[in-house]
Amino acid sequence: MLDIQQLRSDLDSVVSQLKKRGFEFNPAAFTTLEQERKIAQTNTEALQAKRNAASKSIGIAKAKGEDVSAIMVEVAGLGEQLKAGEAQLTEIQEQLKNLMLNVPNLPHDSVPQGKDEAANVEVRKVGTPRSFDFAVKDHTDVGAPLGLDFETGIKLSGARFTFMRGGIAKLHRALAQFMLDTQTEQHGYTECYTPYLVNAETLLGTGQLPKFEADLFGMMHSEAKMYLIPTSEVTLTNTVRDKIVPLEALPIKLTAHTPCFRSEAGSYGKDTKGMIRQHQFDKVEMVQIVHPDKSYEALEDMVCHAENILQALELPYRMVSLCTGDMGFGAAKTYDLEVWLPAQNTYREISSVSNCEAFQARRLQARFRSAQGKTEFVHTLNGSGLAVGRTLVAVLENYQNVDGSVTIPKVLQPYMGGLAALKLS
């Protein structure tokens, strides 16, 4: 959520910044609503003040044993007026809130401008793609004989679900373990275990609701709707909801390995084959809650924390700065890491690291107490470190051998009981 004060005082600038990311904000509608709000609020509060004063004097008079009928007459019609005024004010505030909840974050000045991913800017490229002296297979063909079973996934659940068995399943687990260990032991994150099912309020805080309900899996549970988390950014970031954290508690660095569930509405036809785009996938997530002065520093750190995983796995990748039109709803700035997939002969997203500045914090009412004793919104950042399923894809493709086996990256071997390769049985 944007700062409504900023909209009041600097509307034109906000509108033009939003335009950069392709969002049309109607300033006239906002201004009208704001004027109505101001009138309604001033009137209502004046009536309330009148009522409160009268009630107080009734109390005083009664305590003294005086007659209160004169004051009672004066207050007689107030109730109805007040009720109408309050209802109107609530209605307007509801509208304003709805409007605000559906406006995306402002892009940071350093974000390249553009309307889609074509305008993203490569920041750096690390590692050299391996050259193959045989025809490379994609991960589905490499994985199938080793236990990557799409048919069973489809039978059990439908398209975009995968079943794994044997060495592949273990490799998948090894990847997650390795990532989690690296984030906790090397980068100072606190390991967390979080719910996978959350309520609507939680998703409102991080920005998935109300606008993106179609991308979520939801179900009814005793009258209330609950949702499967699309990422543990949701649960980790919401740990500070409605909190005023002490200054010295910052930065808070959290990580978790969880499944993620996305209905990916609107992505039909994209990546239909294989496990690039799944309804359920695992991810090790990093979240940082930081002082506003430190958030851009933290963003760079977090990208490195994700890159370190790719480097340890010796997977070639590149880092891109997303342009204004390609960034997510809550992000002020986002870096994506894209891993090299030889079968696709291209780089594909494997991590996304975003600074949301105070956008989520405002929705979450997540604050800290500054050195001056004032409460201020924290800045929140999140990033994948990394998407486990896609990392498995990258390992299968980049480490495949001509005989159909897959070499296990060195850092994963301890997690695989010392196994050096997955071989056909």
Next chain:
RNA sequence: GGAGAGCUGGCCGAGUGGUCGAAGGCACUUCCCUGCUAAGGAAGCAUACGGGCUUAAAUCUGUAUCGAGGGUUCGAAUCCCUCGCUCUCCGCCA
């Protein structure tokens, strides 16, 4: 799933219709006293959203908030209804 108890400010905890945004305590901040890693005294100390003034801040002022929502009333932390959550016991399970 059944029965009971509870939900008040950063924390603990009073408060069953009227000068209650809320006693008291702890913690915290400032000051005084004291000369030693302590004690005593004074004051301050919730959050959000408006409005006035202002370059801005401070300040002033209004409103709302005692789990949430609704109701009764001139007036609700206090009474009524609905819901949520927490705890204890029982049942069931991993």
